[in-house]
Amino acid sequence: MAKTLSFAVVHFGVAFTVTYLLTGSIVVGGAVALIEPVINTLVFYFHDKVWKRIESNRMRASSSA
Structure with a gap:
């Protein structure tokens, strides 16, 4: 869960920074x-x-062949 939260913070930071720039x-x-x-x-x-x-x-296709 910590990895997911840290990624969310990084994602937010990147989105904000790029849009702000x-x-x-x-x-x-x-x-x-x-x-x-x-x-x-x-x-x-x-x-x-x-x-x-x-x-x-x-x-399904491979099992019926």
């Missing part, structure tokens, strides 16, 4: 740093579901 806005940097991980988490969830379905279909 591009926009010069602390508010925009903070908003992106908060919103981006939430969106990434949702995208990862659906990405993972698609990959599980692909793997399941491959296993």
Whole structure:
């Protein structure tokens, strides 16, 4: 859990820093740093579901061959 939390802090810091450097806005940097991980988490969830379905279909195809 500590590794996950430390990665979250690093991720927040990178997102904030990059956005701040591009926009010069602390508010925009903070908003992106908060919103981006939430969106990434949702995208990862659906990405993972698609990959599980692909793997399941491959296993079924190889076992029926």
